[in-house]
Amino acid sequence: MKKNIQLHAFFFFLLLFGFCVNLSVNAQEIKGIVHELESSQRLRDVVVKNLRTNETTQTDAEGNFMISGNINDLLTFTQSGYEVDTTFIYQEGIQRIYLIRDSKSIVIDEVIISRLTDSRLAYEIERAKSEGQVTEASQTRGGLRVSLSRLFGRQSKMARKNLDLLLEEQNNRKVDRLFSEQAIRAIVPLTDTEMALFREQFRPSLEFIETASPEDIRAYVLDSYGKFKSGK
Known part of the structure; x- marks a missing residue:
């Protein structure tokens, strides 16, 4: 045994x-x-x-x-x-x-635009507007004329493309300041995972944010929350 x-x-x-x-x-x-x-x-x-x-x-x-x-x-x-x-x-x-770099992102002096400060972003927007201009002052006839070099130049075309992305980033920041996680959580209960999906799916337009009152935003969040929970 x-x-x-x-x-x-x-x-x-x-x-x-x-x-x-x-x-x-x-x-x-x-x-x-x-x-x-x-x-x-x-x-x-x-x-x-x-x-x-x-x-x-x-x-x-x-x-x-x-x-x-x-x-x-x-x-x-x-x-x-x-x-x-x-x-x-x-x-x-x-x-x-x-x-691989995201095709929707641009880099300014090795800094991704989403990491630029608001003041630096505004500066880059003005610089892109200047570099992307397609007209210049005529020294012989007066007034403005279309510059072919600016219209078809690589630097100018890139500046105009970057300008669209820079303006989009600036507009998104304006929306996010009022459609923030803190503001949303004060109205409806959402987990961290749900919050990211909710903000992505129901981000309001800049036009709405610029004219909406606090009551309008609250009503928008509540309505969007109902749609989010029902899966609509």
Whole structure:
């Protein structure tokens, strides 16, 4: 009887040891470096998430990251101004990730427009207006004339394209100041996840915000909340 107990204990120890060894083999740290595709510049503060474990981390100043994971895990990489990338981990070693700039974002002196201060944003708008002008003063006939170089020049065309995005960012900020999370939560109960979806789905127009009274905004939020909860 005693011998049987010892034998069972021995096999249990072997089983437990094998399980622990298996865990140590499978568990590992995934390491990598995140770059920008076009410039190969290393990107800091990129949010890295393991979709299996929901663990998150961020890249350091040199673009390096380390996160717990296994082979066959899926990682997502999120950074403002860049398209979200998903990478399948199929081998060991340093993972090199290359992010592509979001086509809807522009960069002013290496700063994404969403991070510009309001005063800097206003300055860039005026500069884009100036660089994108297609008319110039005529020194021979007086008045204004269309400048072909400004109309078709690369810098001028880029300035006019950037101006649209800069004005859109400025308008969005005006809306967000009144359609803020704090203002919405004072009227209706929403979780953090619901809040992001609600603000994206029911963001009011600038024209409405500029003319609406506090009572109008409250009524708009309540009406939108009803539609949001009913799935309409």
